[in-house]
Amino acid sequence: MKDHDKYHKWVEWSDEDQVYVGKCPDLITGIHGEDPVVLYGELCAVVQDVIRHFGAEGKPLPSPRVRPMREVA
Template identity: 65%
Template sequence: MKAADRYHKWVEWSDEDGVYLGRCPDLMTGIHGDDPVKLYADLCEIVDEVIDQIEREGRRLPEPRTRPMQEVG
């Protein structure tokens, strides 16, 4: 299993912003775009890059805390 597979990622529509939002709150704030499929692919790529950067710096990855169907605050 890849390290990125441990972290919950999702894309949702934002009426307020008028765009799709891609989220992975255990690692990053998020990204936005107009195409949900492309946005999810971009999100996965960015999560991989964030993990690579953390590992290159010799830091520990944060424990995954966000789970599907869990309210994010």
Template identity: 70%
Template structure:
């Protein structure tokens, strides 16, 4: 498993901004665009870049805290 796979990433439509927003709250605030698949692809690249940057600075990666909601039923 890649390190980036530990971090939850998602894309959602923003009615207010009229664009798709890609989020990974544990690492970045987000990115946006018109094509949800492209936004997700770009988001994954940005997350990888952030991880590489933090590792190159010998900084600790934040603990992945955001998780998708699960049915408890």
């Protein structure tokens, strides 16, 4: 598994801001945009950039802690 696959990423609509917001709380606060598909691609690229930056600085990556919610049966 690649490092960027360990981190939960998602895009959701913000009624307050009237834009889509892409999130990966273990690594970044978030980004926003008008198209959810395009935004998800941009979010993945930002996460990969952050991971590369940690590596270039010789810093360990934070442990992935945010996970998708599961339905309880």
